[in-house]
Amino acid sequence: xxxxxxxxxxKKGPWTPEEDQKLVEYIHNNGHGNWRALPKLAGxxxxxxxxxxxxTNYLRPGIKRGKFSDDEEKLIIKLHSFLGNKWSAIxxxxxxxxxxxxxxxxNTHLRKKLLQMGIDPVTHRPRTDHINLxxxxxxxxxxxxxxxxSSNFINSTNNINRQFDMNTLTNFLFPDTAQLIHHIQLxxxxxxxxxxxxxxxxxxxxxxIFGSQNLCDQNHQxxxxxxxxxxxxxxxxxxxxxxxxxIDNFVLDSSDNVHAExxxxxxxxxxxxxxxNVTNGGDQLMVSGTCSTSLSCGNAGxxxxxxxxxxxxxxxxxxxxxxxxxxxxPECPNNSIELPKENMREIYLKQQLPIQPSSVSTSxxxxxxxxxxxxxxxxxxxxxxxx
DNA sequence: AAGGTGCCCAACCGCGTGTTT
DNA sequence: CAAACACGCGGTTGGGCACCT
Numbered sequence: 266x267x268x269x270x271x272x273x274x275x276k277k278g279p280w281t282p283e284e285d286q287k288l289v290e291y292i293h294n295n296g297h298g299n300w301r302a303l304p305k306l307a308g309x310x311x312x313x314x315x316x317x318x319x320x321t322n323y324l325r326p327g328i329k330r331g332k333f334s335d336d337e338e339k340l341i342i343k344l345h346s347f348l349g350n351k352w353s354a355i356x357x358x359x360x361x362x363x364x365x366x367x368x369x370x371x372n373t374h375l376r377k378k379l380l381q382m383g384i385d386p387v388t389h390r391p392r393t394d395h396i397n398l399x400x401x402x403x404x405x406x407x408x409x410x411x412x413x414x415s416s417n418f419i420n421s422t423n424n425i426n427r428q429f430d431m432n433t434l435t436n437f438l439f440p441d442t443a444q445l446i447h448h449i450q451l452x453x454x455x456x457x458x459x460x461x462x463x464x465x466x467x468x469x470x471x472x473x474i475f476g477s478q479n480l481c482d483q484n485h486q487x488x489x490x491x492x493x494x495x496x497x498x499x500x501x502x503x504x505x506x507x508x509x510x511x512i513d514n515f516v517l518d519s520s521d522n523v524h525a526e527x528x529x530x531x532x533x534x535x536x537x538x539x540x541x542n543v544t545n546g547g548d549q550l551m552v553s554g555t556c557s558t559s560l561s562c563g564n565a566g567x568x569x570x571x572x573x574x575x576x577x578x579x580x581x582x583x584x585x586x587x588x589x590x591x592x593x594x595p596e597c598p599n600n601s602i603e604l605p606k607e608n609m610r611e612i613y614l615k616q617q618l619p620i621q622p623s624s625v626s627t628s629x630x631x632x633x634x635x636x637x638x639x640x641x642x643x644x645x646x647x648x649x650x651x652x
Numbered sequence: 653a654a655g656g657t658g659c660c661c662a663a664c665c666g667c668g669t670g671t672t673t
Numbered sequence: 674c675a676a677a678c679a680c681g682c683g684g685t686t687g688g689g690c691a692c693c694t
Contacts, residue, residue: 279662279688301679317680318663353682368683369661 276310280319284309288316289324322363329361333370341367342375346389 280288291307297320300313309316322328333341337359344355352364352371359367379386 277664299679313679314665315663321681322662350683364682365662372684373660 274310275304275312275315277315280323284311285319285324288320292320292324322365327361328363333362333374337362338375341371342379342389345371345375349387 287307287309291303295306297303297317300317303309303313303316304311307316311319340358341355344358348354350368352368356362356364356367376386379389384390
């Protein structure tokens with residue numbers, strides 16, 4: 266729909282030097298007075314609004330043009346943390362700068378700069394969208410993968426039957442190299458905040474995969490991709506469940522319990538008692554199960570018979586090897602079943618994660634003080650300036 | 653060299669608020 | 674008090690430019 270200016274044949278778009286000169290001369294001689302009446306009096310074929318904007322944003326004396334200084338930049342950021350998008354209010358604290366110029370500078374430079382620093386440009390606090398997504402992703406990682414991202418685990422995988430080195434994991438999760446590169450590109454320029462979070466979980470690979478400044482924008486895409494990657498991984502697990510590992514299936518339920526169903530490698534599937542539950546009970550693991558004969562658990566030789574349960578003390582630093590012995594098949598020498606250590610660690614990792622966003626949240630100016638090294642960054646100092 | 657893409661920023665638009673009639 | 678008008682603000686647009694392929 267045509268605007269009233271179009272309808273009336275008034276000029277729009279960039280100003281010519283001649284128009285500028287007419288406007289400046291008129292205002293110098295007469296002041297602007299009534300903006301609506303000004304164009305006609307000044308001999309301009311523009312609407313009053315356009316004249317006012319041209320004058321206030323470009324032609325009026327004292328306009329400072331060119332690159333913003335570091336001090337101006339810091340001031341804008343800090344004022345914005347108080348005032349939000351009150352550009353005109355912010356502009357009153359920066360002599361010679363217009364609200365429009367500050368707004369443009371914010372949207373094209375400062376906003377991106379804050380995002381790269383891991384600061385939410387709206388709240389001026391450390392971004393939580395990264396954390397929430399990472400929590401969601403890590404919280405839903407399959408036990409083996411979650412365990413594998415722990416450097417402790419990787420350093421101690423020698424005795425584990427089923428090993429998951431990071432290259433293997435990456436290939437399973439991201440079988441299409443091009444896709445992997447694409448996602449790494451999406452996820453590059455990770456903020457230091459994300460790096461620090463990810464480093465808690467382990468490896469550089471994970472940094473590459475999950476450390477992103479663009480996670481906010483790419484959440485949906487990444488989640489979808491992650492879901493498909495998980496399906497690939499689960500497919501892999503199901504295709505490889507017939508190896509000599511005793512554990513056929515692990516399921517993490519909503520209450521953080523690990524349910525393990527197993528048969529052994531010697532086709533004892535005809536026997537009863539091949540299901541156990543390992544429950545996260547604080548500093549203990551509760552091992553329970555139903556067994557028509559008996560199971561022993563760990564070096565203490567505790568025995569599960571019928572429907573029974575035992576508790577076994579464990580600690581983060583000393584992840585035990587949980588060993589389940591079947592006693593009902595003396596004819597079979599390979600009746601020892603070892604619950605993989607990664608599943609034990611997973612329970613602890615699950616306890617330690619997710620990292621709570623509140624743990625990294627500080628006051629606005631505390632955060633800025635840390636980031637910008639500004640000792641004056643406190644509320645009263647800046648409120649004083651604004652007032 | 654030409655077309656595509658993304659960025660920057662001057663200018664525009666719509667709306668809310670204050671002032672005048 | 675209500676309507677009309679004027680102004681200012683913040684969000685958005687689109688033309689120009691630089692860079693890339």
